[in-house]
Amino acid sequence: MLSENNDLPVNDLVYGADNGDLFDLEIELLLDAVNRAYGYDFRNYSKAHLKRRIMHRLKMSSLATVTDLQKKLLWEKNFYRTFLQDLSINVTEMFRDPSFYKVLREKVIPVLSTYAHIKVWLAGCSTGEEVYSLAILLKEEGLLPRTRIYATDFNKNVLETAKQGIYKKQDMELYESNYNKSGGESNLSDYYTAKYGSVMFDKSLAKNVVFADHNLVTDGVFAEVNMVFCRNVLIYFDKILQNKVLNLFSDSLTNNGFLCLGTKESIRFTQLENSFSVIDKKNKIYKKGAVK
Amino acid sequence: MIRAIVIGASYGGMEAIQAILANLPENFKIPIFIVLHIGSNRIDAYLSTLNKKTFFTVKEAEEKEEFVAGTVYFAPPNYHLQVENYNSLSLSTDEKVNFSRPSIDVLFETASWVFQKELLGILLTGSNSDGALGMKSIHKFGGISIVEDPETAVAKAMPLSCIQLSKPDYILPLQQIAGKITELAIK
Numbered sequence: 015m016l017s018e019n020n021d022l023p024v025n026d027l028v029y030g031a032d033n034g035d036l037f038d039l040e041i042e043l044l045l046d047a048v049n050r051a052y053g054y055d056f057r058n059y060s061k062a063h064l065k066r067r068i069m070h071r072l073k074m075s076s077l078a079t080v081t082d083l084q085k086k087l088l089w090e091k092n093f094y095r096t097f098l099q100d101l102s103i104n105v106t107e108m109f110r111d112p113s114f115y116k117v118l119r120e121k122v123i124p125v126l127s128t129y130a131h132i133k134v135w136l137a138g139c140s141t142g143e144e145v146y147s148l149a150i151l152l153k154e155e156g157l158l159p160r161t162r163i164y165a166t167d168f169n170k171n172v173l174e175t176a177k178q179g180i181y182k183k184q185d186m187e188l189y190e191s192n193y194n195k196s197g198g199e200s201n202l203s204d205y206y207t208a209k210y211g212s213v214m215f216d217k218s219l220a221k222n223v224v225f226a227d228h229n230l231v232t233d234g235v236f237a238e239v240n241m242v243f244c245r246n247v248l249i250y251f252d253k254i255l256q257n258k259v260l261n262l263f264s265d266s267l268t269n270n271g272f273l274c275l276g277t278k279e280s281i282r283f284t285q286l287e288n289s290f291s292v293i294d295k296k297n298k299i300y301k302k303g304a305v306k
Numbered sequence: 307m308i309r310a311i312v313i314g315a316s317y318g319g320m321e322a323i324q325a326i327l328a329n330l331p332e333n334f335k336i337p338i339f340i341v342l343h344i345g346s347n348r349i350d351a352y353l354s355t356l357n358k359k360t361f362f363t364v365k366e367a368e369e370k371e372e373f374v375a376g377t378v379y380f381a382p383p384n385y386h387l388q389v390e391n392y393n394s395l396s397l398s399t400d401e402k403v404n405f406s407r408p409s410i411d412v413l414f415e416t417a418s419w420v421f422q423k424e425l426l427g428i429l430l431t432g433s434n435s436d437g438a439l440g441m442k443s444i445h446k447f448g449g450i451s452i453v454e455d456p457e458t459a460v461a462k463a464m465p466l467s468c469i470q471l472s473k474p475d476y477i478l479p480l481q482q483i484a485g486k487i488t489e490l491a492i493k
């Protein structure tokens with residue numbers, strides 16, 4: 015049996031001209047199996063993304079075919095966690111896209127400041143770098159004490175890291191530069207303490223943060239909020255799922271609530287194009303409520 | 307029949323890509339997807355030059371964009387460009403591949419899975435080895451591959467590592483590549 019051949023050379027997979035369509039079929043079956051066995055529905059994720067991650071797993075585990083992978087996934091429960099990790103891309107940064115945070119300060123914060131209580135849903139928070147970035151920004155604008163942030167992700171491992179707020183020291187140079195470009199006027203190092211190769215962000219930043227497990231595909235509205243942050247998550251979904259999740263955000267937002275997407279994500283060409291107005295086109299900041 | 311063309315280039319690629327696109331005929335009916343390792347501060351000017359000097363509409367690919375013939379799509383700096391399905395492209399912020407994002411391998415592989423034998427892949431000058439595995443995948447899925455002759459390449463490493471890893475169908479000097487593409491396109 016091919017799957018028992020551990021000597022299979024990395025990169026030399028069986029897929030090619032003779033069975034390219036079989037590859038697609040096997041992937042469909044695999045996603046069905048995963049959904050039914052584990053309740054995680056990846057069927058409407060980007061196909062290119064899924065194929066790349068599945069290919070990667072085949073190489074790493076020296077499996078020959080997607081069918082071999084399916085068997086291993088169904089029979090080895092622990093292996094499923096590895097696979098989930100493969101599919102959830104957790105690449106993130108503090109103050110990623112500094113110009114976005116700059117515009118957030120200029121165009122959104124003044125509006126939020128007029129509210130007595132502010133609620134933010136940060137969906138797909140990954141390891142939390144974005145959460146601490148937003149908390150720092152809110153603190154500097156004097157809004158942190160009256161803001162509650164719901165930070166959610168469907169990957170429990172990353173949520174654990176996010177709660178701890180401990181990151182690699184070597185990344186701080188980039189984050190410090192992002193922070194400065196984003197309009198920060200202190201030093202990022204004011205917000206953490208460094209020890210050996212790590213830094214730990216002040217616990218006070220996360221005092222009003224609720225970290226929770228939430229799957230955007232299968233779970234419903236999390237809370238009614240004034241702002242939804244969901245950056246670089248929709249990019250992994252196909253058009254159908256993008257529409258579904260955007261509807262979920264729309265249902266979660268108060269009237270005039272803000273929606274912030276990743277730089278390459280957009281509500282253009284989606285069902286919601288007409289129910290939001292554009293606050294900043296380049297930085298993908300929108301406001302619920304049609305253009306008048 | 308060729309339904310899509312993918313091109314990858316790195317060091318020296320701006321000139322090489324321009325030389326090819328400027329020599330493709332008007333009414334060229336096949337969409338072209340390109341990964342060029344280029345900084346985000348240079349791409350806008352470069353794309354507007356290409357818009358002036360070629361018959362194509364040249365732009366950065368957008369997330370889940372449906373592609374059309376007569377248009378050339380470049381990967382935006384810092385994003386991988388993927389062929390999503392028969393009609394559309396997608397972007398990704400995954401880890402770098404071969405120290406690159408966008409990576410040529412990512413575009414070539416995802417394109418080979420969708421277009422299989424209806425794909426033409428072209429690998430040009432560059433000083434790393436991105437694209438070699440992608441060209442291998444194109445070959446495995448029955449597509450056609452052209453690699454720039456290392457002799458005419460500004461940087462030889464990329465074409466050389468591709469030639470070592472897989473057997474490209476054609477190894478051609480830069481000046482002959484546009485002609486070969488045109489010839490293959492009308493078959």
Ligand SMILES: C[S@@+](CC[C@H](N)C(=O)[O-])C[C@H]1O[C@@H](n2cnc3c(N)ncnc32)[C@H](O)[C@@H]1O
Nearest residue numbers: 102103106138140167168169229230231245246
């Ligand atoms: C590329 S990261 C983006 C992190 C951060 N928002 C940023 O922009 O830097 C994508 C995150 O989305 C999460 N994710 C993917 N699918 C999800 C789903 N169905 N429900 C909730 N989170 C999901 C992944 O676990 C991952 O942490």
